[in-house]
Amino acid sequence: MKRQDESIIDANILIRYLTNDTPLQAHAIESLFKHAKNKSFVIPDVIIMEIVYVLLSLYRLPKAEIVEKITVLLTYEKFTMNAAFLQKVLTVYASHQISFVDAYILTLARHKKTTLYTFDKKLLVSFKDTTKQP
Numbered sequence: 001m002k003r004q005d006e007s008i009i010d011a012n013i014l015i016r017y018l019t020n021d022t023p024l025q026a027h028a029i030e031s032l033f034k035h036a037k038n039k040s041f042v043i044p045d046v047i048i049m050e051i052v053y054v055l056l057s058l059y060r061l062p063k064a065e066i067v068e069k070i071t072v073l074l075t076y077e078k079f080t081m082n083a084a085f086l087q088k089v090l091t092v093y094a095s096h097q098i099s100f101v102d103a104y105i106l107t108l109a110r111h112k113k114t115t116l117y118t119f120d121k122k123l124l125v126s127f128k129d130t131t132k133q134p
Helices: 011-019 023-034 045-057 063-075 083-095 100-111 121-126
Strands: none
Touching (some): 011 023, 011 045, 011 063, 045 063, 045 100, 083 100, 100 121
């Protein structure tokens, strides 16, 4: 039995919404969101990771613009997501030359007050308080 009060949104929907590169689809998405109740769309963390990857690698958007776009999603009242945590991830991502996934796992390690084991030299040098080499 389906729950009708929440739906999950795929990355391709949000990419169309953020980029408006396919205006007909973007219009349909805007209409969907406009008529939805607040907090009716779930966006899992992995979808945010995919959006960042696609905007960076396929659309070749600069990191600052990607951060702006993801921030729009985090603050949109129609969405339910791990917004507070993802905002912390965005802060780390925006202020360091690391990937979004690295920013995510680093933020997760800090949140859990644990160690991130890695061979990534950039992480080991820049985040000595959280990272360790095995």
